[in-house]
Amino acid sequence: MRPPCELVVRDVLPTFRSLVAKELIEKYHFSQVNAAKKLGTTQAAISHYIYSKRGDKSKKQLENVSKIQSVASEMAQSIANEELSVTDAMLNFCKLCTLLRDQNIICNPHKGLAS
Numbered sequence: 781m782r783p784p785c786e787l788v789v790r791d792v793l794p795t796f797r798s799l800v801a802k803e804l805i806e807k808y809h810f811s812q813v814n815a816a817k818k819l820g821t822t823q824a825a826i827s828h829y830i831y832s833k834r835g836d837k838s839k840k841q842l843e844n845v846s847k848i849q850s851v852a853s854e855m856a857q858s859i860a861n862e863e864l865s866v867t868d869a870m871l872n873f874c875k876l877c878t879l880l881r882d883q884n885i886i887c888n889p890h891k892g893l894a895s
Contacts, residue, residue: 784877784881785877788877788880791842792842792848792877792880793873794829795842795843795848796842796848796851796852796873796876797819797821797825797829798829798830798832799843799848799849799852799853799856800819800852800855800856800859801815801816801819801826801829801830802829802830803852803853803856804818804819804856804859804860805826805830807856807860808856808857808860810860812826812827812830813826818859818866818869819859819866819869820866820869820870845880845885847876847879847880847883847885848876848880851872851876855869855872855873
């Protein structure tokens with residue numbers, strides 16, 4: 781049995797970080813190193829996100845969830861404007877996770893993500 785948080789860490793978090801990282805780099809002209817610092821990860825992880833080597837498993841499915849896109853864009857903007865700490869970003873992600881579970885986007889632990 782897998783709890784929803786485990787599914788989120790495995791499937792949603794890499795995709796979400798990928799979306800935020802891409803926006804920080806493409807829209808706000810962050811370097812990979814700066815994006816990594818702001819997201820609490822490594823430059824190598826950011827490179828994997830940018831070139832779709834990490835966070836790609838459920839990416840196609842999750843990219844189409846407008847709430848994930850919207851929160852990723854808002855988070856990237858807040859990070860770029862220095863309005864959001866790493867801790868605040870983590871708490872916002874927890875709120876997103878709760879929203880996804882409440883809307884059954886993250887479903888039964890045995891089935892993974894909802895279609």
